[in-house]
Amino acid sequence: QLQLQESGPGLVKPSETLSLTCSVSGGSMSSSSYYWGWIRQPPGKGLEWIGTVYYTGTTYYNPSLKGRVGISVDTSKKYFSLRLSSVTAADTAVYYCARQSVVIDAIFLGDWSDPWGQGTLVTVSS
Amino acid sequence: DIQMTQSPSSLSASVRDRVTITCRASQSISNYLNWYQQKAGKAPKLLIYAASSLQSGVPSRFSGSGSGTDFTLTISSLQPEDFATYYCQQSYKIPRTFGQGTKVEI
Numbered sequence: 001q002l003q004l005q006e007s008g009p010g011l012v013k014p015s016e017t018l019s020l021t022c023s024v025s026g027g028s029m030s031s032s033s034y035y036w037g038w039i040r041q042p043p044g045k046g047l048e049w050i051g052t053v054y055y056t057g058t059t060y061y062n063p064s065l066k067g068r069v070g071i072s073v074d075t076s077k078k079y080f081s082l083r084l085s086s087v088t089a090a091d092t093a094v095y096y097c098a099r100q101s102v103v104i105d106a107i108f109l110g111d112w113s114d115p116w117g118q119g120t121l122v123t124v125s126s
Numbered sequence: 127d128i129q130m131t132q133s134p135s136s137l138s139a140s141v142r143d144r145v146t147i148t149c150r151a152s153q154s155i156s157n158y159l160n161w162y163q164q165k166a167g168k169a170p171k172l173l174i175y176a177a178s179s180l181q182s183g184v185p186s187r188f189s190g191s192g193s194g195t196d197f198t199l200t201i202s203s204l205q206p207e208d209f210a211t212y213y214c215q216q217s218y219k220i221p222r223t224f225g226q227g228t229k230v231e232i
Contacts, residue, residue, distance in 0.1 A: 046226050061220075063220075112172055114172035114175075118168075119169050
């Protein structure tokens with residue numbers, strides 16, 4: 001059974017870079033049927049899609065993050081990572097990683113997220 | 127961005143009630159619509175994908191329908207474990223966007 005687990009600092013200072021890792025166990029990351037994504041949820045608020053990465057390294061990002069975001073993958077080590085630069089208090093959230101299944105191999109369309117990691121709270125504060 | 131609007135934002139219901147939540151997209155998204163359930167302090171859980179496909183392991187009292195811009199999640203007989211917040215999400219355009227959530231309370 002595939003499992004995902006987020007890890008990284010729980011506290012980041014304003015203007016610094018947030019870095020998280022999602023470790024994948026119980027399955028391969030190299031399947032053509034999946035992307036690997038990040039979603040966040042500010043305390044008490046709704047869900048926001050951050051971006052996703054394919055095992056080849058192809059990425060798609062939420063334009064609202066204005067070039068601050070980077071997602072990378074290491075299939076041999078079975079993890080993918082999120083970097084978010086120049087953080088502010090508005091970036092305080094629970095960050096989730098998830099596998100995103102696609103309808104047609106390699107095409108990022110009609111995807112759904114399952115399973116999810118348990119989430120990790122990242123607070124931006126000095 | 128495609129805006130996803132859920133209604134109602136919250137509802138009160140009783141065990142064994144039939145519950146319907148609607149989700150409207152700001153433009154046509156074909157059937158690229160997913161539904162998730164989130165309980166307090168937990169990660170979202172996939173219920174329905176592609177508008178009407180039941181995720182493996184999800185009870186059959188959950189069902190989804192719709193296409194284009196209007197979608198519905200139905201719980202045919204509400205159970206105690208179903209009290210949670212439900213989100214719709216479109217997977218047609220980038221960025222993927224979620225509805226604001228519908229909280230189902232006792």
